[in-house]
């Protein structure tokens with residue numbers, strides 16, 4: 001009787017010890033290594049889109065849309081021109097760092113990536129790309145369908161390294177970021193005559209919307225469950241748009257509201273479409289959020305919010321009216337402090353803006369990785 005009792009007592013202790021070993025110890029050691037791990041963050045961040053999220057895939061592509069030379073990357077770690085179209089990091093870099101996965105997100109086409117690097121996420125994005133196949137074609141960059149093909153190849157590589165089941169799990173838990181559409185309007189529809197001949201503005205908005213939702217459906221079928229979709233920015237505030245389309249581009253540098261409103265309308269249509277999709281796929285554990293960079297950027301440009309910038313309508317590089325890619329190069333004049341500028345070149349925001357966008361969407365990131 002006595003013996004049986006102490007056996008049970010011992011067993012209870014053993015079980016409790018096991019419990020601690022299994023539950024408590026791993027979670028504390030993880031929590032020490034990564035303060036967010038206990039809240040089950042995302043194991044990987046996977047990115048698609050255009051220059052707003054391309055960390056250098058175009059370095060490996062024959063195109064003029066490159067940024068792998070100075071002064072790009074001037075404020076990046078070690079001042080490296082990585083191919084990012086900015087002076088420093090992009091929003092997905094701030095996101096991976098916040099989640100605690102790594103310091104920046106690499107381009108998928110970098111042939112030297114380790115398995116660990118692949119497992120914590122990559123970007124398939126390509127500067128100059130868009131949802132309209134014609135947009136990527138005119139710039140000779142990686143279109144969205146090809147980005148999806150590269151993602152499928154990426155999955156195969158993961159599967160052969162860590163197995164089917166772990167790969168599927170990783171993809172289900174990964175945070176997906178999609179940021180594209182601006183080039184479809186700015187480089188393509190507003191500038192080239194081809195699409196304008198066939199489509200009215202609203203017709204083209206519908207066309208892009210259809211392509212964007214199809215892409216989301218494709219991502220879902222490939223296992224994506226947590227998706228952040230970036231809204232269009234106020235396109236009429238991009239320095240190059242003001243320069244190209246304003247009647248007095250030198251003296252009047254205000255935003256062109258009718259170009260911005262094309263984006264605003266698109267965002268509203270997109271939000272409706274994403275709501276429908278979220279509703280339709282909710283029982284598959286899908287969460288899709290539209291992240292509103294339109295509002296965040298408009299606030300920065302109009303001086304709302306906490307951060308005021310000195311210059312909101314010219315890029316920091318060279319004259320700031322229309323330079324980007326090769327026209328912003330090692331010989332270019334630079335503003336003394338890029339953090340006082342909204343735009344780094346005539347199209348692309350400065351690191352400070354990307355960081356502010358990250359801060360504005362942080363509550364959404366918290367929500368989506370907790371779901």
Ligand SMILES: *[C@@H]1O[C@H](CO)[C@@H](O)[C@H](O)[C@H]1NC(C)=O
Nearest residue numbers: 031034035036037038039370
């Ligand atoms: C987990 O999330 C809760 C709120 O949801 C927060 O209070 C807590 O600090 C988080 N813990 C960690 C380790 O991040």
Ligand SMILES: *[C@@H]1O[C@H](CO)[C@@H](O)[C@H](O)[C@H]1NC(C)=O
Nearest residue numbers: 190201245256257258259262
């Ligand atoms: C915006 O307005 C200007 C001037 O009225 C006009 O020339 C231009 O075509 C308009 N653009 C769009 C996209 O509506």
